[in-house]
Amino acid sequence: MSDKPLKFAIFLSLVLSLIAFWDHQVTSYLKEFVVLIHEICHATAALFTGGVVKGIALHGNEGGETIATPASFRGSFILVVSAGYVGCSLVGGLLLRAGFSGRHARQTLILFGLFLISVSVLYSKLGELAYFTGILWGVGILVVGMLGESISILSLVFLGTSISLYSIYDLSDFADKLSDSDAGILAFWMAGLSPEDLSSEDVPKAVLFLGYLIASLWSLLSIGIIIHFLRSSLHEHTIEVTEDNAKLADWERFPGDLSPEAKVWLEKRGVDPESGIVIPPDTFFGMPPKDN
Template identity: 45%
Template sequence: MENRFLRLALLLAIIVTLLSYWNHGWVSYLKDFVVFIHEAGHAIATLISGGSVQMIELNGDEAGQTVASPTSGKSPFIFVVSAGYLGSCLAGGFLINRGFKGSLVRPTLLLLGGAVLLLTLNYTSSGGLAQRTGLLWGIFLLVSSFLPFGWDRLITVFLGTSVSLYSLYDLLDFTENVQNTDAGILAYWATGTSPGGSVPKSVLFLGYLIALLWSFFSVSIIFFSLKRAVVPRPVPDETPGFDEGPVVGLDNPFPGEVTPEVLEWFLSRGLDLNGKPLPPEFTNIERIDG
């Protein structure tokens, strides 16, 4: 119970700290990292689906873009476009989960840091913001994985909370100009229209519908990640049940509640409480009747 409250307190402390310094300069580095993770989601989804990635760019105004060529077909395109928001929430939720559980923390940081560095070296322009961000955070993640136990978990939870919080905050863009978001891109593609001029009502309606669906999945991913990490699992009752019978051994031959009459009955027949013959040293002991 105590651990659960400590975890919730730590999570709330991180959230309050981030919200309090949301517009501070140092938080901008976190925002660039989250935007990079968002664009990395598009890039990884493209590569998984068999497409090619040309460039990952960050614009410095909490925006970025991934220039990629998904394979032909409806499914790959939907998968690639959706992987930005959903991939960020999935990454954030997984980091929180691993950090709180304390298992596979080092492999998680190593894998994430290695992926960030590989994407940076292969798909960012030299000297650009995306390259600087990827190199900085990739090296930081690799170094963090070798920190003493405790610090690596704290960094994992902090980064996971930052990615998740910013990803949810980023979903608010849908309420302002949905046509310029990933949901708008998918809506334009689905309706067969091209951006430019006034936004068709069909694009707005479908864009908001897609944004609502992504929001539902994003919140669900983070909620279940937190639930599995923060809420403790019930501890099974290890007390032997009636059907199991008492556990008896030579080191503890007569455990549990045993009446003198029952004990006397077993000993008089040279048996232990499991019905097995007693060793000779027990049977040779003289009985003293009171």
């Protein structure tokens, strides 16, 4: 029997719970963690495209900043700016897949914790919010990964859901702070302008349109990435369970258990299906035949 409905119900319950407590004080610590993941994705894209990362900072108001110098080729800036939301979706989708598949959950969680600690030490300043957020969450994730497989699976699903949801939700409020958002920064850059050159009241309609277009494209791409990982992980897990069950059934039937058809076939040929001994012709089992 497939466990897709149960796992989808868990995912949906987490989404609804996070939405219900979105403005709660406890959730604010989770938001800062996701913002850190967002900034780490910017930094990772800069490094992979040949750029230089100078630092990562969090501002404490669900805002962050990655100070980086992109590579010289023109498309590198687009990749680095887009990596915040799209990268968060990839991270969230990968964590969801690792949690739902149930394979190597502890190892995945431990590596993720070590990665957070390493990035925080290398690219955030000692004593600042980004440093403490990365270290505390990294150590916490590391400890949970050492506690056992079951709690690691639940933690991966929770973290993947939280990162995925925030990466989509945060795109919806970019219009209120266009010049400070990733979509706005990319829109200004594509229009050949700088956010510092204009106040929020003087934003050209072309830049505003580009900002909405970029945010919409990122949203669709993020949703597609999350759905892809969610569906593929559930489908893969179901196939794996079915194959295991089939192999287990074959193992249990071989060599001792025979199908009813095989037993009848052997009995008709004078062989005891249980012991394999040839039955003498004058041996009867059950009720003897009646005389006519």
